[in-house]
Amino acid sequence: MRNVVVFSGAGMSAESGIKTFRDSGGLWESYDVYKVATPEAWLENPKLVLEFYNMRRKQVLEAQPNAAHHAIAELEKSYNVHVITQNIDDLHERAGNSKVLHLHGEILKARSISNPDVLIDVKHDLKLGDCDESGSQLRPHVVWFGESVTEMGSAIKLISKADIVLIVGTSLNVYPAAGLISAAKPDVLCYLIDPAEVNMPNLKNLEVIKSGATEGVTKVVDHLLAKIEAI
Numbered sequence: 724m725r726n727v728v729v730f731s732g733a734g735m736s737a738e739s740g741i742k743t744f745r746d747s748g749g750l751w752e753s754y755d756v757y758k759v760a761t762p763e764a765w766l767e768n769p770k771l772v773l774e775f776y777n778m779r780r781k782q783v784l785e786a787q788p789n790a791a792h793h794a795i796a797e798l799e800k801s802y803n804v805h806v807i808t809q810n811i812d813d814l815h816e817r818a819g820n821s822k823v824l825h826l827h828g829e830i831l832k833a834r835s836i837s838n839p840d841v842l843i844d845v846k847h848d849l850k851l852g853d854c855d856e857s858g859s860q861l862r863p864h865v866v867w868f869g870e871s872v873t874e875m876g877s878a879i880k881l882i883s884k885a886d887i888v889l890i891v892g893t894s895l896n897v898y899p900a901a902g903l904i905s906a907a908k909p910d911v912l913c914y915l916i917d918p919a920e921v922n923m924p925n926l927k928n929l930e931v932i933k934s935g936a937t938e939g940v941t942k943v944v945d946h947l948l949a950k951i952e953a954i
């Protein structure tokens with residue numbers, strides 16, 4: 724089976740009603756990232772950080788996967804699909820994809836500040852005083868700016884084996900995630916799906932589809948499924 728990697732960003736979930744970060748009206752227009760999404764913010768005002776992620780968790784729980792999420796789940800029936808997402812929502816999983824790697828963490832999981840390896844499923848608000856058994860405060864299982872992206876090695880391994888890559892809804896602004904595509908094979912067949920211009924390294928087989936995810940991803944998936952039928 725041919726290997727497909729889908730590398731997604733906030734634009735993947737935009738049509739599910741979840742705000743992106745850097746579009747007009749994006750999250751970083753209403754919140755100072757240094758006050759809510761850094762280790763320093765946590766030390767300075769953990770209550771504000773918890774409230775910020777509680778708000779985002781509520782939005783994720785109210786959102787539904789969109790046609791693009793479902794199309795990628797459909798692709799898994801005919802291709803070996805790995806999703807590598809920068810998103811902390813669970814919409815790829817809820818749409819049915821079974822192999823999803825979260826580079827920036829998962830909002831529906833928490834971990835204690837003293838033991839990052841024990842993950843706890845969380846669908847409720849996290850408050851100060853919510854602790855693990857050892858009495859250490861719980862925090863969102865999300866990668867803050869300045870923290871290491873521990874899943875990057877696994878992501879590089881996956882994309883280096885990809886025959887086809889779909890890049891969906893990311894401004895490719897945040898490293899190391901934004902550099903992932905440079906680990907793909909030089910002749911990889913790559914589709915870039917985004918309504919805006921995205922600054923991409925020039926790849927030999929790059930097709931840019933300037934549209935939203937639901938329209939663009941379904942178009943590419945239909946094409947890839949038809950290709951398999953034709954074989």
Ligand code: APR
Pocket residue numbers: 731732733734735737738743744745746749809810827891892893894895896897916917918919921934935936937
């Ligand atoms: N369909 C597809 N793409 C869309 C849509 C849509 N309906 N709407 C917007 N986009 C595109 C925008 O044009 C932009 O290129 O989605 C991208 C969103 O970019 P960002 O807001 O920068 O989000 P992202 O690239 O995922 O940010 C990366 O930055 O703040 C951190 O940790 C956070 O994971 C996030 C990382």
